[in-house]
Amino acid sequence: MQKRQHARWAWLAAFASLAIVLTGAIAAGASADKSAQGACATIAKYQLQKQTNSHAASVLAACGRTPASQSQLNSNFSSLAHLSRTPNDYGGADVNLITGGEGTFPHVTQSETQVWAQGNTVVTAYNDSRTAPTCYQGGSYSTNGGTTWTDLNARPFCTGHGTGFGDPVVVYDVLHSKWIAVFLASGCGGQGLGVWTSTDGITWPAGPCAHSGTSDDRESGWVDNNPSSPFYGRAYISFNNFSVGGGALQVIWSNDGGSTWTAPVTVVGSFIRDVQVTVGPDGKVFIATMNEGGGGLNPRTNIMEMSANGGASWSSVNMGASFPAPGVALCSSNSYFVNMYPQYWRHMGWGDVAVGPSNVVHYAYAQHGAGADKGDIYYVRSTDNGLTWSPPLRLDADGGTRGQWQPSVAVTPAGHVFVSWYDQRNTSGDDLQRFGRLSTDNGASWQPAAPVSDVTYAVPTQPDPNIQPCYTTAAC
Numbered sequence: 001m002q003k004r005q006h007a008r009w010a011w012l013a014a015f016a017s018l019a020i021v022l023t024g025a026i027a028a029g030a031s032a033d034k035s036a037q038g039a040c041a042t043i044a045k046y047q048l049q050k051q052t053n054s055h056a057a058s059v060l061a062a063c064g065r066t067p068a069s070q071s072q073l074n075s076n077f078s079s080l081a082h083l084s085r086t087p088n089d090y091g092g093a094d095v096n097l098i099t100g101g102e103g104t105f106p107h108v109t110q111s112e113t114q115v116w117a118q119g120n121t122v123v124t125a126y127n128d129s130r131t132a133p134t135c136y137q138g139g140s141y142s143t144n145g146g147t148t149w150t151d152l153n154a155r156p157f158c159t160g161h162g163t164g165f166g167d168p169v170v171v172y173d174v175l176h177s178k179w180i181a182v183f184l185a186s187g188c189g190g191q192g193l194g195v196w197t198s199t200d201g202i203t204w205p206a207g208p209c210a211h212s213g214t215s216d217d218r219e220s221g222w223v224d225n226n227p228s229s230p231f232y233g234r235a236y237i238s239f240n241n242f243s244v245g246g247g248a249l250q251v252i253w254s255n256d257g258g259s260t261w262t263a264p265v266t267v268v269g270s271f272i273r274d275v276q277v278t279v280g281p282d283g284k285v286f287i288a289t290m291n292e293g294g295g296g297l298n299p300r301t302n303i304m305e306m307s308a309n310g311g312a313s314w315s316s317v318n319m320g321a322s323f324p325a326p327g328v329a330l331c332s333s334n335s336y337f338v339n340m341y342p343q344y345w346r347h348m349g350w351g352d353v354a355v356g357p358s359n360v361v362h363y364a365y366a367q368h369g370a371g372a373d374k375g376d377i378y379y380v381r382s383t384d385n386g387l388t389w390s391p392p393l394r395l396d397a398d399g400g401t402r403g404q405w406q407p408s409v410a411v412t413p414a415g416h417v418f419v420s421w422y423d424q425r426n427t428s429g430d431d432l433q434r435f436g437r438l439s440t441d442n443g444a445s446w447q448p449a450a451p452v453s454d455v456t457y458a459v460p461t462q463p464d465p466n467i468q469p470c471y472t473t474a475a476c
Contacts, residue, residue, distance in 0.1 A: 160206020
């Protein structure tokens with residue numbers, strides 16, 4: 001999980017304990033020496049050190065810019081509608097969605113889970129290293145609301161668009177009765193956006209290239225499923241295009257269930273991190289972004305990009321003052337990124353966005369706490385459709401100095417807002433669990449924070465030799 005850094009489905013709980021969601025994609029081995037040498041010339045041009053995907057990581061490793069071993073170089077679950085109004089009963093029983101196809105050790109890494117539900121069908125797409133380095137893309141589905149899961153062991157996302165580099169998006173387009181999945185793929189210009197579609201969430205033929213690019217990264221997606229919206233049925237993909245302006249923020253859309261896509265509209269012509277796109281009840285489009293301050297432990301700033309005309313033109317507003325970056329150490333393989341543990345689990349403070357009734361916009365993110373507190377969860381909201389923002393509210397409510405990070409947000413049409421995050425308050429050492437907090441009045445007030453995951457668990461290890469040192473993940 002970066003894309004991400006959050007699990008996602010339409011007004012369902014983004015906290016689902018489906019898999020450990022981590023920031024950044026997994027990194028594959030490099031290609032032949034001659035090809036790798038040619039690729040080294042692209043590092044500065046395409047700002048590969050800022051990219052989060054597997055292709056960029058493999059080039060950096062092959063060119064000696066990051067540490068890598070020779071083997072690296074050669075090789076209706078937890079619905080908000082079903083949440084109890086009483087804390088300590090969030091999430092239901094933990095369910096493993098990686099079933100019957102975990103891979104052969106050490107190629108057992110799944111990460112960056114994205115999830116969406118339509119009725120009783122729930123689909124999740126994620127990075128999966130079992131066939132690395134030829135493909136890093138997998139998925140699972142449930143037809144009973146998340147009670148049980150089936151792994152897509154036929155590997156549909158590994159065919160049709162060349163090498164799959166991960167960075168998943170999955171959404172459901174109600175108007176066109178179509179599931180749409182998007183991953184980075186070599187067959188779409190070298191590192192562009194490949195599309196797969198489905199009518200049932202089970203069979204996934206390859207579709208078109210949503211964008212043919214040489215250096216696309218960290219895409220996010222959403223569909224306008226509100227019949228009263230002037231843009232009903234429009235599927236949006238936002239992404240960083242590192243072949244334009246050092247990482248320009250761009251957006252494309254489809255009006256026909258993913259069959260065709262527009263040319264990119266540039267939202268910001270220089271680098272600003274794409275966090276997540278979403279749509280409000282009135283059809284207004286929001287892209288949460290972050291100014292990372294040049295990376296490392298420099299202060300961050302949250303910025304919201306907004307479009308009232310279906311993505312044709314954009315305005316922006318800062319969601320607050322700059323804040324200290326969460327984390328404890330720079331990533332040893334790429335010092336642009338920051339780790340939540342000394343050796344791995346990179347996280348830049350990116351948050352998540354959702355829009356509730358009356359066009360109230362919600363955003364949660366992570367920042368460094370006082371002293372040794374590596375991360376706390378903060379929340380801001382806008383009650384005027386994104387124009388102005390509340391002062392930040394510390395949401396995790398932890399009185400100690402143990403870390404909290406990587407929040408997700410979900411909201412229902414009734415104004416139930418749920419924010420969840422990784423939390424160490426009840427653990428020792430490196431152990432953690434998933435925590436959450438619920439608002440039943442569109443973010444005006446909040447119930448106490450409480451656990452989501454059934455148990456605390458050890459931080460995942462990283463056994464796969466194809467994967468760069470700062471990534472860590474495991475199925476759960």
